[in-house]
Amino acid sequence: MKKTMTFMLTLISIVTLSLTGCGTSDKSTGDIQEKEHTDKTLEPVPNVEFEGNEDLSTNVLIDEQNNHYTVDYTVKNESENELELTFPSGLTADYIIYNKNGEKVVQYSDDIMTTMAIETVMLAAGEELTYQYVIDGLDAGSYTIHLFLTDSNHEASAIETFNVE
16 A cells, blocks of 8 residues: 555656646757747837937947848947946847838847846946847838847937838
């Protein structure tokens, strides 16, 4: 009777552990994982005025080669002091692309997964952070890209318009 009871408890434990899993994904590739593409809802470009930030400046360069767009987004500490940037996850910068009608076409963070750990970066006076994105698959037309840091304490966003032919 005791052996039967021990066997049953062991069997129940194994079944329970098998059903609950351990929260892992079969697509894990390190800190950044790709998410399966889902339908994106169209959202109008927000009517937000971006105030200048005296501490951070931004620069955007868009280069097109064979219908592949490389976007370089640079954020520079213009202050005389070191700045502490705090990011809510491994995603430190993001972008949203809108079509000529102001509808959201793609957002970088919709298509990736990042670590959920809070990250702090110390940016020395004059130091820059540079992000590079490669954008493919846009239909011909006029687009607006809004690039921004995910740090809620420092505004560093930029908006650029570009055409896809």
